[in-house]
Each structure stands twice: as C-alpha cells, then as structure tokens.
Amino acid sequence: MPDAAAGGHHGAGHRSRLRQRLLNGDGTGLHDHEIIEYLLALAIPRRDTKQLAKQLIDHFGGLAGVLTADGDSLRAIPGMGETSAAALKIVQVAASRLVSEPVRRQPILSSWQALLDYLRLDMAHLTRERVRVLFLNAKNMLISDDNMSEGSVDQAAIYTRQVIKRALDLGATSLILVHNHPSGNPQPSKQDIQITREIIEAGKRLGIDVHDHIIIGLDGHSSMRSMGLM
Known part of the structure; x- marks a missing residue:
C-alpha cells in the first residue's frame, strides 16, 4: 500500500512549532502522538499526519507499540506505506544501537x-x-x-x-x-x-x-x- 497522498493542508506553522519545541528543548514536552506525527511528516511532507499518528497510537497501544511494530503491521494501517513505515522503524534501530553499545563494549x-x-x-x-x-x-x-x-x-x-x-x-x-x-x-x-x-x-x-x-x-x-x- 502506498503512503497516503496529500490529504488536506497541514499548517506549516504547526509543524514549525513542533520542530522548534524539539530543537529548543529536550523534547520532553512533546506528546507521544506528536513524536509519531513529526516522524510521519518527514516521510509524508504534504499531508496532515496528526490523525494518522493518533490512529497508530490507538491501534498499537502507545508509542512503544508503534515504534516496535513490525513493518507488515505498520503497512497494514490505512494511510501507511513503505516510506512512512521505514521512518518509524529507523527509530527502533537507532534506539537499539544506542542502548546496545555498553552491552557490546563492556x-x-x-x-x-x-x-x-x-x-x-x-x-x-x-x-x-x-x-x-x-x-x-x-x-x-x-x-x-x-x-x-x-x-x-x-x-x-x-x-x-x-x-x-x-x-x-x-x-x-x-x-x-x-x-x-x-x-x-x-x-x-x-x-x-x-x-x-x-x-x-x-x-x-x-x-x-x-x-x-x-x-x-x-x-x-x-x-x-x-x-x-x-
């Protein structure tokens, strides 16, 4: 299933505010769905990704469930495709590398x-x-x-x-x-x-x-x- 096409204008201001909250702080103020929303926005730049983010959170039971879901399960959600699924999976790969470093070095x-x-x-x-x-x-x-x-x-x-x-x-x-x-x-x-x-x-x-x-x-x-x- 392809990534969803443009479906309504997602205010550039909203996305910019998310970006500034991420860059100017440590990201702790972001809601779980906003983290997913921003990741999806990088993969599907011309689409409002807020509702899709909330749908994923609901379906997989939370942020951790979304980021650890397998590729097939992610692609099965309407509006998701290979590009958006990969944008979420790369976070798990990066996190795994980060926490596994002491395991591999010590x-x-x-x-x-x-x-x-x-x-x-x-x-x-x-x-x-x-x-x-x-x-x-x-x-x-x-x-x-x-x-x-x-x-x-x-x-x-x-x-x-x-x-x-x-x-x-x-x-x-x-x-x-x-x-x-x-x-x-x-x-x-x-x-x-x-x-x-x-x-x-x-x-x-x-x-x-x-x-x-x-x-x-x-x-x-x-x-x-x-x-x-x-």
Whole structure:
C-alpha cells in the first residue's frame, strides 16, 4: 500500500512549532502522538499526519507499540506505506544501537542493567515468542547475539543440542538464554525451567556455563538465577 497522498493542508506553522519545541528543548514536552506525527511528516511532507499518528497510537497501544511494530503491521494501517513505515522503524534501530553499545563494549555481567534495557527494547512488544542466546567469551564479552528460533504466540522451540553446538562453534565459554512471553507475564513456565536445566547439564560436560535465563514481558522481566531456579 502506498503512503497516503496529500490529504488536506497541514499548517506549516504547526509543524514549525513542533520542530522548534524539539530543537529548543529536550523534547520532553512533546506528546507521544506528536513524536509519531513529526516522524510521519518527514516521510509524508504534504499531508496532515496528526490523525494518522493518533490512529497508530490507538491501534498499537502507545508509542512503544508503534515504534516496535513490525513493518507488515505498520503497512497494514490505512494511510501507511513503505516510506512512512521505514521512518518509524529507523527509530527502533537507532534506539537499539544506542542502548546496545555498553552491552557490546563492556563485560556483560558488569553492564547488566544495560543488557536488560536492550532486551526489553527489542523483545517486550513482540507478538510471537522468540528465543535468543547471548554467547560470551572467557572475559564475559559478547561474541554473538543469536536469534535461535521464533514460534507461535506462546511457544518457540529451543533445542539443547543446537545451543551447545553453536557455543562450541563460536568458542564460547558461557551463555545467557533469553526469550519473551507475548502474554506479558515474564514468570517462567515449567517447560522453561526444564529446558534451562537440560542446557545447564549439557554445558557442564563441555565447560560451558549458563549464567542466566532471562524472560522478557510487557509486565517486566524475570531472571531464573535470581529466582533460585538454576
């Protein structure tokens, strides 16, 4: 679907005021819909984007929902197209790079809050369950951040053999398991606990330590290690 054509004159004064509020302050005074409105205005310059911005906020449940929605979901909204969807997606990419920098430059265990911020930004709003594994070297520096599988709304498969083989291929000495619960509740299930223990046992035999299994949800996160489950 193409980006909406010009549909009524959006006062240049209004857009200019938004721009000045952004440049002359720190942007904290902008409403959520105004942030989306301004991003859309860059992609669709000859159109009033205020109503479309409000529609997106309503549809996806807020600013975070809009900025983390996948491209297909964004393009499915009437008035949205590739250019406007990309204008929104680039914000998530930039934000992810920003918060992931300490995760990639420092030992993971000494930048734990940065890791949680990075994972929440990337995974809290996903509508399908995704399993990823962070593979670390002997200094606990990140070697690789792999998406291992993606599943239905409530289940993604994780295979012990697949995780351990990848760790060996990378020369990793430890790893952190991560997955999301689209339901929003980050509490681990019995299956989560069982598969974690299987991976821990398989890793022990090969000198690969499992630091934690983190579960991300809209309601927060849980750490199986801090819960005493591993």
